[in-house]
Amino acid sequence: xxxxxxxxxxxxxxxxxxxxxxWMSTPGVTDGERFSAGVVKLEPGKGHERHTHPESDEILYxxxxxxxxxxxxxxxxxxxxxxxFIPEGVEHGTVNTGWEPLVLFAVYAPPGPxxxxxxxxxxxxxxxxxLPTPENVDPEAK
Numbered sequence: 517x518x519x520x521x522x523x524x525x526x527x528x529x530x531x532x533x534x535x536x537x538x539w540m541s542t543p544g545v546t547d548g549e550r551f552s553a554g555v556v557k558l559e560p561g562k563g564h565e566r567h568t569h570p571e572s573d574e575i576l577y578x579x580x581x582x583x584x585x586x587x588x589x590x591x592x593x594x595x596x597x598x599x600x601f602i603p604e605g606v607e608h609g610t611v612n613t614g615w616e617p618l619v620l621f622a623v624y625a626p627p628g629p630x631x632x633x634x635x636x637x638x639x640x641x642x643x644x645x646x647l648p649t650p651e652n653v654d655p656e657a658k
Contacts, residue, residue: 519546524555528657529648530633531640534562535617536648539630552627556620558583563611572624574602576610581618584611634658 522540530537539545539554556576558564566586576585582595586609587602593613594600602608612618624630633639641657642648 522546525645528644529642529646530630531642531648531650531653532564532638534564535559535612536642537622537630537633538648542627542630549627551623551625552630553621553623554630555579556622558610558612558618558620560612560615560617564609566607566609568605568607569602569624569629570605572626572629573604574608574629575623575625576600576602577621579619579621581612581616582614583618584613586610 522545524538524540527538527540527545530539535556535558537554537556539552541548541551541553543549543552563583576599578594578596578598580596582593585592585594585600587600588606588608610620634641640650640653642652643654643657646652
């Protein structure tokens with residue numbers, strides 16, 4: 517793997533009951549220190565609780581699908597082509613309201629929240645090169 521070109525098979529997957537994440541650019545993957553970026557896939561009807569990133573701004577770009585996005589006290593429907601900016605410390609949550617996976621491109625600046633997600637008890641790690649499915653979870657990864 518090059519620091520400049522990263523393929524999905526080059527990085528591990530974070531697997532949750534709501535879907536999977538692949539962090540394509542983190543300090544550990546590309547040596548870039550200013551941001552992290554990855555692909556988030558939320559299954560139909562699934563999402564995550566409202567939460568904050570106290571020290572990172574977040575950008576979500578909708579690659580495919582539709583959902584509902586909460587940011588602070590505002591809730592909006594989101595769909596392919598939409599972008600959401602979430603400032604550091606602002607509560608937010610995302611739910612897939614469609615019948616197909618909701619695919620988002622997520623960016624954190626500075627990086628760090630991806631490590632917090634990895635450390636959550638419900639996060640399971642699938643090694644690089646393996647499909648992000650429960651049978652490929654590495655029980656020794658955390």
